[in-house]
Amino acid sequence: MKKRSLVSIDDLTTDEIIMLLDRAVEFEKEPIQNLLEGKVVSTLFFEPSTRTRLSFESAISRLGGKIIGFTDAASSSVSKGESLNDTIRTVSNYCDLIVMRHPIEGSARYASEVASVPVINAGDGANQHPTQTMLDLYSIRKTQGKLDNLNIFLVGDLKYGRTVHSLLLAMSRWNATFNFIAPEELKMPEEYKLFLRNQGLKYYEHTDFTDIVSEADIIYMTRVQKERFSDPMEYEKVKNVYVLRNSMLKKTKPSMRILHPLPRVNEIHTDVDPNPKAYYFEQALNGVYTRQAILTFLLGIK
């Protein structure tokens, strides 16, 4: 079998995405399966990302695989000045698959070219994080029963938010309508709006929550980070505009669900947590099933 890596969500065809989501459904029903017995998976985290790493390690462990790796660059040979090329070539000898998180953009594509085993990109700087997108798609399909013709609200930092960009590109395959809610400084970049126009998809831009939120099928929240603002005054002005409170959800559809890639800081008030429309913690659990599906697919198992 030809070595297959997952670097960007665009590496997958629409049929493959659906097949992986279906496979993840099977893992949700039966998460403990000994499919990776005798396999070794490397988790190379050149920058810490506890949530993503634990999700991957949970997925691997539940499939009976063994894990080797490091949790930050300081405890690896990178601190001695080793190149990524050398690290990846060496580690390829020790394992059947590499999961890599790296702060430099494009590092994952490069690693997939020099590795002799499949590579899963667990985030390369501000570029791609396809397994996050897969778990978002899984969560959307599970809560809405479908992926087609949904109205997706993206809220918060839409300029630098890697997850919202990938989600937008992915959901465009299923005729989604988008509503963007963001401060002026963190608006959705023109290239993504151009992409949607070229696809003939509708999008609307807002600077705050309005009554239109009643049309939402999914509200996808992201963190508005202070360090993204050139003018701290601007941040102070907008920081409370993008906080979701339970009182704002009254008019929303009963089937609407709130997603968030986590970690949350204050952009979703804790009074939302008991609301059945809050889905962000279950969303994180779905990450384990989708990662199980991706791991077995790339290893040619099942």
Next chain:
Amino acid sequence: MKEPKQLSVSAIQEGTVIDHIPARNLFKVIQILGLDHIDNQITFGTNLESKRLGRKAIIKIAGVFFEDQDINRIALVAPDAKLNIIKDYEVAEKSVVEVPNEITGIAKCVNPKCITNFERVTTRFKVVSKKPVSLKCNYCEKITDAEHLSII
């Protein structure tokens, strides 16, 4: 009155003449085509007047004929270059360069956080627009447009 001393540049018998190179990019063209590493006779002129380019350069290379894929590598720095293929002192064929669909090496990715700017990685781009030229990095997936294009 003294006669100005002239160095005559004779016409080549067989080879290639590359004309309409922007003068400032002459040495980049030489580098991209590897002309600084070959033994053939090469003559070039630069800062020649050109109505279209302001100042242009021209290169005559004896005994060398380029494949399209090789000569197209100079399209990024000399998009209007014209080629004359010389056989037996006559222009046997004329052609223009064309921006290829993919570019390997040559250009630098504009993204300072791209792996190609950290490690010895040969850059690779998909050409998303030919005029003006716009390149999408194979690695970080960011766009380098004509305005920010720099040659390695």
